[in-house]
Amino acid sequence: MKKKIFIIGNGFASLFLIQYFLLLPVFPFFTGFFRRIYAKYEITVIGNGSFIYFPAIPEFITGKKNKEKITLDIRPFLKRRNIQFINAMVIDIQDGGRTVITNNGHYKNDMLFLGIGPSFLKNDIAGTQAHTLSPCDGPDSMALFIDKLESMDSGVIYLGFKINKKDGFVSGRAGQMYECACLLDYALKKRGVRDKFEIHFFSSNLSQGDSGLITDKLRERDIILDYAYEPVEFVAGGMLDQDGTFRKADLVLFSSGITGFDWLQKSCLPVSKGGQIAVDKYGQVNGLSQVFAAGDCASHENPPPWVPHQAHMAQLRSQAAAKNMALVLAGKKSKHLYRFELSCIMNMENDALWLHMASDNKPPFWNIFPKQSKILTRVKNNFERFYLFYLKYL
Numbered sequence: 001m002k003k004k005i006f007i008i009g010n011g012f013a014s015l016f017l018i019q020y021f022l023l024l025p026v027f028p029f030f031t032g033f034f035r036r037i038y039a040k041y042e043i044t045v046i047g048n049g050s051f052i053y054f055p056a057i058p059e060f061i062t063g064k065k066n067k068e069k070i071t072l073d074i075r076p077f078l079k080r081r082n083i084q085f086i087n088a089m090v091i092d093i094q095d096g097g098r099t100v101i102t103n104n105g106h107y108k109n110d111m112l113f114l115g116i117g118p119s120f121l122k123n124d125i126a127g128t129q130a131h132t133l134s135p136c137d138g139p140d141s142m143a144l145f146i147d148k149l150e151s152m153d154s155g156v157i158y159l160g161f162k163i164n165k166k167d168g169f170v171s172g173r174a175g176q177m178y179e180c181a182c183l184l185d186y187a188l189k190k191r192g193v194r195d196k197f198e199i200h201f202f203s204s205n206l207s208q209g210d211s212g213l214i215t216d217k218l219r220e221r222d223i224i225l226d227y228a229y230e231p232v233e234f235v236a237g238g239m240l241d242q243d244g245t246f247r248k249a250d251l252v253l254f255s256s257g258i259t260g261f262d263w264l265q266k267s268c269l270p271v272s273k274g275g276q277i278a279v280d281k282y283g284q285v286n287g288l289s290q291v292f293a294a295g296d297c298a299s300h301e302n303p304p305p306w307v308p309h310q311a312h313m314a315q316l317r318s319q320a321a322a323k324n325m326a327l328v329l330a331g332k333k334s335k336h337l338y339r340f341e342l343s344c345i346m347n348m349e350n351d352a353l354w355l356h357m358a359s360d361n362k363p364p365f366w367n368i369f370p371k372q373s374k375i376l377t378r379v380k381n382n383f384e385r386f387y388l389f390y391l392k393y394l
């Protein structure tokens with residue numbers, strides 16, 4: 001009987017895992033038949049069937065992207081690969097990872113991969129859920145932000161982030177929020193109303209004297225830097241400072257720190273200090289056999305403090321996990337490690353920065369791209385187009 005591999009989630013981590021685990025990375029429609037004949041394992045994905053290309057969400061602000069453009073039915077991609085799909089949400093995992101419990105039934109597996117993405121610390125600052133919106137909550141929350149923005153002729157807008165540092169790395173979304181602030185400046189200028197708006201940028205993870213290229217970009221755009229600031233509460237029409245002072249904010253776009261889902265706490269999975277699935281340097285879930293995890297749901301073993309949760313990191317982690325899963329299935333030990341790398345293009349529409357840092361100091365793409373140029377906005381768009389084309393047709 002074929003071994004049963006279960007993959008939970010249909011986001012970046014799971015799709016990269018599939019790409020690196022299968023013999024071929026691409027499967028045009030006619031190859032599905034061969035995969036059916038040669039399939040070594042019975043693979044099943046549990047998820048909602050809908051892939052979201054999160055890195056494009058900030059571009060809702062310029063009107064270039066919307067929910068339809070960045071959401072994809074992932075079932076044809078799975079079908080081409082002869083991968084079964086179960087439309088369900090996992091609510092628990094037991095028996096050392098061998099039993100997956102969903103809102104739709106129980107499933108047994110021989111090997112498990114978790115790519116369930118992040119949960120956010122919404123209770124960290126009171127009122128976050130009720131009075132802020134976030135690009136990290138997905139396209140609907142961002143669309144609501146755009147609707148509200150379009151209904152305003154003037155006002156005060158705050159953008160900010162918070163990082164969960166308990167696991168020793170950047171478990172939060174800073175770069176994405178900087179990107180949103182710069183795109184907001186661009187969009188308001190284009191509408192001819194920038195002088196009627198105050199844009200503030202805040203984070204208690206930043207210090208008042210912080211400087212650097214990104215800070216320069218915010219300053220150039222007259223964005224008010226409330227570095228080191230954190231409200232005690234978000235309330236209707238604004239926020240409250242430590243001393244109870246009310247600050248007016250007509251609109252707040254905020255990204256809370258990243259953690260793991262609440263249900264992990266009662267599952268058999270080990271949970272890190274920061275609330276994420278605790279994994280080792282091979283992507284194996286600590287203390288459990290034949291259970292792997294990657295992407296925003298998983299902590300790292302000995303991470304450098306600058307590494308963030310990113311689709312790019314999810315790719316590197318899933319690549320190593322896929323190779324290690326193949327080894328373990330063949331009765332061998334995991335041996336593949338992953339590199340730590342921060343790599344992303346911060347799109348400001350009239351300019352862009354390639355933010356980069358790597359544990360081995362390797363430059364991105366052999367340094368063929370400039371570090372700062374408007375051209376990078378096109379490069380970023382092309383990455384997106386290519387990846388969505390791959391998911392749709394290959």
Ligand SMILES: Cc1cc2nc3c(=O)[nH]c(=O)nc-3n(C[C@H](O)[C@H](O)[C@H](O)COP(=O)(O)OP(=O)(O)OC[C@H]3O[C@@H](n4cnc5c(N)ncnc54)[C@H](O)[C@@H]3O)c2cc1C
Pocket residue numbers: 008009010011012013014046047048050051053054055056057058088089090091115116117118135136137173176294295296297309310311312313314343344345
């Ligand atoms: C606004 C924004 C901009 C970004 N920009 C960039 C960028 O420029 N570059 C970059 O590299 N990264 C960027 N990121 C980060 C990147 O999107 C994430 O790191 C990436 O999505 C993580 O992949 P993942 O598979 O771990 O999680 P996700 O992509 O969130 O996928 C998680 C999957 O698990 C499913 N799931 C969750 N819970 C369950 C459950 N209980 N049962 C079954 N399925 C479940 C979800 O439905 C989803 O399919 C950005 C993120 C945001 C929000």
